């Protein structure tokens with residue numbers, strides 16, 4: 001009987017990369033002071049025995065780092081392993097444990113390049129497992145629950161934090177000290193409660209199976225950098241980034257991706273030299289940059305990132321530039337993904 005029950009369970013692989021969900025502090029009162037990326041995947045799985053009731057779970061330690069240190073090479077390595085597992089007949093779903101600082105970037109990257117309908121869930125925690133009211137156990141339990149469900153298929157890469165199911169495209173870390181840290185300006189897709197998913201909406205943007213990008217054909221990612229805007233900003237950072245070889249610069253602009261009059265001439269010049277200029281917004285709850293509104297993008301041949309925050313715009317620009325150097329194509333891609 002037990003064997004029959006086991007056979008009915010989905011097979012879920014947990015790829016561990018580090019972060020606070022694998023963190024450890026000196027005492028249970030240390031919710032914010034601790035070391036990330038300390039606990040191995042076997043110990044994480046052993047810490048949530050209830051996982052075995054949801055799925056046949058096995059783990060792989062892909063890396064063990066704090067996510068602020070993730071490189072483009074790390075992204076490619078992770079993306080390739082996810083694709084291999086997704087191609088495997090005996091894998092039904094994939095969970096990635098990840099530091100929360102750049103979790104939204106990795107989730108969006110995978111959402112763009114993984115050609116699969118199988119659920120891919122990225123999950124982290126805001127408190128280490130050693131802390132009182134640690135959130136990692138439940139977040140991981142929820143991630144495995146969603147990864148093993150039929151309903152999560154074909155919905156793109158998802159993030160399960162704080163009982164919510166978020167689209168990996170939309171979600172962003174909004175605060176670094178609450179368990180309610182991950183929000184999307186457009187709301188969560190659903191909830192996961194006691195291991196059951198409740199869905200309310202679907203992603204509208206192209207992803208995974210419907211994406212024109214494929215991790216299997218991406219050899220390397222081009223250099224795309226971000227320059228932050230604020231009162232009294234000058235053009236030093238933009239020029240230095242271009243000088244160091246950036247193929248595109250994400251302008252992390254104020255408001256509607258606005259550009260200071262002190263910076264406009266330099267960005268015009270850089271575009272003429274071949275650097276792509278992509279206007280995004282660092283507005284706190286989410287920007288909404290419109291073409292030709294704050295700046296004449298048609299005239300300057302610039303691109304707008306629309307609702308993508310600067311760090312997500314960097315991910316899409318890198319992926320897009322592996323296929324096209326044409327600014328009109330880039331703009332199409334920024335509207336569609």
Ligand SMILES: NC(=O)CC[C@H](N)C(=O)O
Nearest residue numbers: 019020066067099100101
């Ligand atoms: N809550 C966290 O995961 C933050 C820990 C660390 N800075 C990281 O992103 O990996």
